[in-house]
Amino acid sequence: MTDLDLRKLRYFVAVAEHMHFGRAAEQLYIAQPVLSRQIRALEDELGVQLFERDRRGTALTAAGEQLLLDARPLLEGAQALHRRAVRAAHGTDTFTVGFMPGLIVSAPVRAMAARHPELTVELVRTTWDDQTTVVRDGRVDISFVRPPIDSEGLRTRPLYTEPRVVLVSTDHPLAGKESVALADLADDHLLQDPDMFPEWRAAATDPRAQSRPVPVFHSVEEKLEHVAVGRGIAFLPLSVATFYTRPDITYIAVSDLSPGEVNLVWDSVRRSPLIDEFADLAAG
Incomplete structure (x- = not known):
């Protein structure tokens, strides 16, 4: 079994998103030859070809397309793990809620803070582009979202609809x-x-x-x-x-x-009584 190097995986995602090794190298602040060597090393470790390169440009192979689908949530999960570990090391007792523009979430936030005076309940404003990303990468513990969303890896709780x-x-x-x-x-x-x-x-x-x-x-x-x-x-x-x-x-x-829907989402692999409690408060 191959142990994936997350750094190489980040390099791969950058190239896949830009479809250009030079622009990806600029984004990553590394030299292009270094990036090319890292991608070749990743291909050797996996035993597959990830990119096809010719005079017309760069394209993903079938293996590359599959890796890109799997790599993003893996990197987001690793980032979330790091954030939570740092927070725990610093003794920071916080619970963070994401919310979309136009939504009023003060009632469950105030109720949560009243139940747990030792807990700092923070708020993060999200957008259509990052309303689920902030959950996957650990910036928030739970988030109010407006579908349609990619719900893979998330638990969803419908709250209400509105015109x-x-x-x-x-x-x-x-x-x-x-x-x-x-x-x-x-x-x-x-x-x-x-x-x-x-x-x-x-x-x-x-x-x-x-x-x-x-x-x-x-x-x-x-x-x-x-x-x-x-x-x-x-x-x-x-x-x-x-x-x-x-x-x-x-x-x-x-x-x-x-009508449009408003839902709550959180990471499906997390087991947190605080998340369950907040979800109940928001639904109540």
Whole structure:
């Protein structure tokens, strides 16, 4: 049985994400020849070829694709282990809760702090991009999330649902309506992945509406700026829409859009009475 070197595994993931040895080496702050030798050493240890390199560029082999799938959660788990060990060594008695924008989590947090005066309950604001990553890498013990998520390796507890609304600019033809149907929005440019909203995809009969490129956003604020200047529409949970109220955007109820969910997630391999207790408080 081969003992995997996590450092080599990190190097492999960097190359796989960049598909370029030079850029990966820059990210890792090592020389490219050193990186190449480390990848070859990893291939020798595993007995498989991970990359195919030719004049056209770098590509993952089937073995490389499988290793990439398995490597990310393994590295995140190792990072979580390190964080918890350091925390324990320093005698830090903390419990950390992640939460998405628009969610109010003060009630279970206050209840948890009241039950355990010796415990420091900390909060970490998350985004669509890292709402489960912070659980896997140990930055938080438990997190409030909005599906869809990759739930592999996580325990999930549904909490509640809430309406989802459409956000439009104030000069949009539908602005001012109390409610609309998805068919009314079929020709609009959706600034989100259509796969997240299958009801809208079904209503958008014009193929051009479904095939328009989706911008990459790193925050809700960026998405709202695009809505405000009339570049498209966005569907958001009602709590998020009200949290980000602004004069150049309005939100409208959508009669046939399914509600959004709010769940709790935590690492499925962890056994912690505090996690179970907090989950019960949040669900209660």
